[in-house]
């Protein structure tokens with residue numbers, strides 16, 4: 001029951017030898033998702049031994065270079081590798097023209113189907129779902145149109161309480177309906193409430209990615225109770241004026257968001273290149289939310 005988040009890049013602005021810019025690989029129940037694709041992301045795949053050909057969904061937060069300038073190279077390499085399976089991209093609408101303009105200029109046409117899903121809404125929306133997972137946007141407050149993403153398992157079926165069903169002689173034919181939450185209406189009209197025959201579902205797991213953004217309490221209701229939250233922490237709080245001006249968040253504010261949203265664990269990233277190491281940012285977030293971690297490229301977090 002895999003739900004893993006691999007940090008491929010956790011810096012901001014420009015590449016550094018020890019820290020590349022934003023990209024993450026999420027494997028949720030064998031759905032392989034790439035979130036953002038900064039320049040150099042292909043090398044990070046190689047460095048951390050992840051096969052990029054597995055990716056079938058790409059989510060792009062916004063069109064600042066440190067979040068998407070690796071995408072064209074990635075698409076081109078997929079073609080060189082002989083990809084034939086479709087690829088779905090969810091990104092701000094103008095990216096579609098950028099991609100196709102580059103393809104046209106180079107006379108290159110992809111060997112696989114690229115399904116581009118333009119994002120334009122400033123309200124949270126469900127952008128992808130299948131039988132077991134959902135992906136929602138998290139509208140952020142940045143200098144350009146920007147979304148975070150909430151990836152979560154769907155609510156699972158209720159579990160049959162076998163001893164209780166045995167006592168009531170519940171027919172096998174009723175079991176599937178019970179897992180969907182229906183009461184058992186017997187032939188004589190007697191109703192046995194669902195809660196008497198079933199147990200709560202196994203908890204559904206969730207991950208929220210929020211970068212880049214100004215401190216945005218509006219996201220708290222969307223990310224409430226997620227198991228894992230990645231939130232940008234570009235600056236220390238002493239740089240609040242700069243954070244406000246550039247529409248970024250301080251480590252202290254990231255901790256406040258995590259606390260208010262009651263998340264399980266907070267991952268901090270997107271550090272300004274002025275910080276050679278992120279210890280101070282982690283310490284600052286921990287003053288309000290203890291379970292905070294400043295991530296490094298190559299880190300992997302599993303949601304159990």
Ligand SMILES: [Zn+2]
Nearest residue numbers: 012064066212
């Ligand atoms: Zn950025």
Ligand SMILES: [Zn+2]
Nearest residue numbers: 062064142212
């Ligand atoms: Zn940005």
